[in-house]
Amino acid sequence: xxxxxxxxxxxxxxxxxxxxxxxxxxxxxxxxxxxxxxxxxxxxxxxxxxxxxxxxxxxxxxxxxxxxxxxxxxxxxxxxxxxxxxxxxxxxxxxx
Numbered sequence: 717x718x719x720x721x722x723x724x725x726x727x728x729x730x731x732x733x734x735x736x737x738x739x740x741x742x743x744x745x746x747x748x749x750x751x752x753x754x755x756x757x758x759x760x761x762x763x764x765x766x767x768x769x770x771x772x773x774x775x776x777x778x779x780x781x782x783x784x785x786x787x788x789x790x791x792x793x794x795x796x797x798x799x800x801x802x803x804x805x806x807x808x809x810x811x812x
Contacts (some may be wrong), residue, residue: 718744719743719746719747719751719752719756719775720741720742720743720752720755720756720757720759720796721741721742721743721744722741722742722769723739723740723741723742723806723808724739724740724741724742724795724811725789726740733777736799737796737799737800737802737804737805738797738799739754739798739800739806740795740796740797741795741796741798742787742793742794742795742796743769743794743795743796744794745771745792745793745794747796749767749769749796749798750799752767752796753767753798755796762801762804762805762806763800763801763804764798764799764800764801764802765798765799765800765801766798767796767797767798767799768791768796768797768799769794769795769796769797770794770795770797771794771795771808772792772793772794772795773792773795774789774790774791774792774799775789775790776788776789776801777790781809
């Protein structure tokens with residue numbers, strides 16, 4: 717079962733990757749650290765030394781428009797920050 721939804725490719729995550737050899741992923745909420753570690757190692761052929769997870773709750777958003785108030789909600793998600801062994805690298809752009 718795939719627990720990794722997509723890799724995080726943002727400016728902040730790219731700077732962390734260059735400095736500390738950490739990579740970010742959006743994962744399923746029911747995934748635990750052991751399952752995330754196994755899947756990253758199998759998918760990218762690297763050695764994972766540490767996994768940190770954060771759960772983000774969705775936020776309510778309101779917008780005032782000409783037609784009235786529009787209410788919405790952003791998605792909740794779980795983020796995993798994976799630390800790799802020295803020398804290991806994940807290249808997200810290799811298949812483009």
